Amino acid sequence: MVAYIKESYNELKNHVTWPTWAEAQKLTVIVAVFSVILALAVWGVDTVFSGVIEQYFKWIKS
Template identity: 35%
Template sequence: MEKLKSFVRESYEEMKHKVSWPKYGELQNSSVLVLVASLIFALVIGVIDIMFENALEWFYNQ
């Protein structure tokens, strides 16, 4: 049990004093970047899906 207490205590100290947390503005910019990249990726995958759907539909109708 003492090892667990020591682990929690050391983890808390490390998170408080050794970790460099981003400023709010940096966090906001990173979040917007991830959102935009995710939307672009989703659109690309959606277009590829529609292309494959049309290609397979054309192939099976032949």
């Protein structure tokens, strides 16, 4: 386990290319925007299907 942690630390320190602060900020904004868009899309689909199912059950009851 200790060897694994040492190797992981070495990998992160010496072999990973970390983004610049500006690039990290830009990517964070992109992820946030797409998260909001996806959440709105899921909400929209949920609302439409909920309405369709509600109308279907009203139709069945009649």
